[in-house]
Amino acid sequence: MRMRGEIVGYKREMEDEEEEDYNTEEMNHREKEMVGGGVPQSKKFVVVVGYALTSKKVMSFLQPKLEGLARSKGILFVAIDQNKPLSDQGPFDIVLHKLSGSKWRRNLEEYRLTHPDVTVLDPPDAIQQVYNRQYMLEDVADLNLSDTYEVGRGPNAGLLGKVGVPRQLVIEKDSSSIPDAVGKAGLRLPIVAKPLAAKSHELSLAYDKFSLQMLEPPLVLQEFINHGGILFKVYIVGETVKVVRRFSLPDVSKRELSNNPGVFRFPRVSCAAASADEADLDPCVGELPPRPLLERLAKELRRRSGLRLFNLDIIRELGTEDRYYVIDINYFPGYGKMPEYEHIFTDFLLSLVKQK
Ligand SMILES: O=P(O)(O)O[C@@H]1[C@@H](OP(=O)(O)O)[C@H](OP(=O)(O)O)[C@H](O)[C@H](OP(=O)(O)O)[C@H]1OP(=O)(O)O
Ligand SMILES: Nc1ncnc2c1ncn2[C@@H]1O[C@H](COP(=O)(O)OP(=O)(O)O)[C@@H](O)[C@H]1O
Ligand SMILES: [Mg+2]
Numbered sequence: 001m002r003m004r005g006e007i008v009g010y011k012r013e014m015e016d017e018e019e020e021d022y023n024t025e026e027m028n029h030r031e032k033e034m035v036g037g038g039v040p041q042s043k044k045f046v047v048v049v050g051y052a053l054t055s056k057k058v059m060s061f062l063q064p065k066l067e068g069l070a071r072s073k074g075i076l077f078v079a080i081d082q083n084k085p086l087s088d089q090g091p092f093d094i095v096l097h098k099l100s101g102s103k104w105r106r107n108l109e110e111y112r113l114t115h116p117d118v119t120v121l122d123p124p125d126a127i128q129q130v131y132n133r134q135y136m137l138e139d140v141a142d143l144n145l146s147d148t149y150e151v152g153r154g155p156n157a158g159l160l161g162k163v164g165v166p167r168q169l170v171i172e173k174d175s176s177s178i179p180d181a182v183g184k185a186g187l188r189l190p191i192v193a194k195p196l197a198a199k200s201h202e203l204s205l206a207y208d209k210f211s212l213q214m215l216e217p218p219l220v221l222q223e224f225i226n227h228g229g230i231l232f233k234v235y236i237v238g239e240t241v242k243v244v245r246r247f248s249l250p251d252v253s254k255r256e257l258s259n260n261p262g263v264f265r266f267p268r269v270s271c272a273a274a275s276a277d278e279a280d281l282d283p284c285v286g287e288l289p290p291r292p293l294l295e296r297l298a299k300e301l302r303r304r305s306g307l308r309l310f311n312l313d314i315i316r317e318l319g320t321e322d323r324y325y326v327i328d329i330n331y332f333p334g335y336g337k338m339p340e341y342e343h344i345f346t347d348f349l350l351s352l353v354k355q356k
């Protein structure tokens with residue numbers, strides 16, 4: 001948190017808007033709470049959030065409504081120039097980032113080491129784990145959410161359900177080894193093949209193990225789970241959890257499986273998937289996973305992964321009430337599609353500064 005007037009480079013802009021943006025009861029209350037460890041002070045504050053995002057992300061995330069609400073809460077978003085040392089920019093309270101490239105990563109690492117007081121969302125090492133599909137789901141697999149049991153009493157009580165990951169196999173190279181490897185691992189068909197790098201989104205669905213030889217490693221081969229063609233997108237922003245429904249790949253029947261050997265390629269399934277929140281769905285397919293289950297899962301994953309900004313793609317196995325699979329984890333996903341993200345995100349940013 002910085003006092004107004006200390007912000008090198010932003011001072012004039014803030015002074016111009018002083019009365020309009022900051023003269024509210026709520027702000028005065030918060031200033032007193034935040035400045036000097038609870039000692040009432042009269043000076044204004046502003047939280048400076050530096051962002052290093054692609055232009056696509058800026059368009060979808062940094063929408064005028066978010067920026068407007070942020071300003072009214074004393075949060076200022078400032079673009080970072082990734083080609084200049086981060087230490088020469090700011091000062092920032094928080095750095096939000098989703099950029100690739102080794103030069104940028106070095107810039108960010110150096111900055112983190114020299115600016116321990118700045119909250120970098122999220123730690124680069126934690127992000128790397130979910131950028132590789134070999135390790136992405138490891139924390140979920142390690143969780144002991146594999147048994148159905150009751151949680152708590154009163155309004156929180158509820159059946160949790162089982163959460164796991166589909167059985168999977170990593171193929172580093174040599175596609176000719178695939179049929180053997182699939183046989184040895186006992187992976188059941190159909191099989192989804194995904195690029196090891198999570199930023200690549202082409203997906204293939206194979207109905208027989210020999211066709212998989214046509215694909216180019218490195219790959220993750222995963223058992224395809226029938227789930228009624230609906231997936232649950234669970235967005236996490238710090239401690240807040242929001243879930244929406246999306247259309248997903250349709251089920252594959254035994255008949256289809258035996259009559260259609262081959263591999264079907266999908267250039268980008270998930271991105272094209274429409275919201276299914278308004279669709280008239282069979283309740284066994286459309287019913288949202290129990291809230292206590294999602295809260296618990298999000299909390300555990302936050303703790304294990306060190307990430308605060310991510311989403312999970314979760315499916316429920318067709319014909320079961322409580323068997324869930326996490327199939328994908330995305331760092332800093334498209335929050336623009338999350339209901340009420342403006343309020344949730346700005347409150348989250350303020351909570352980070354308060355914690356300090
Ligand atoms: O662009 P959007 O809004 O569809 O967001 C993408 C995410 O969609 P979602 O929010 O889950 O619907 C998307 O999620 P999926 O992998 O499609 O489930 C990714 O997180 C994608 O990032 P990247 O290309 O993997 O770096 C995200 O792309 P970036 O916005 O980060 O480029
Ligand atoms: N194991 C699986 N079982 C059933 N459907 C799957 C499975 N894995 C992926 N899918 C389907 O493929 C889509 C894309 O896979 P996903 O792992 O989410 O990759 P991406 O990172 O490209 O979104 C999912 O949204 C879902 O519709
Ligand atoms: Mg996905």
Ligand SMILES: [Mg+2]
Pocket residue numbers: 198328329330
């Ligand atoms: Mg993904």
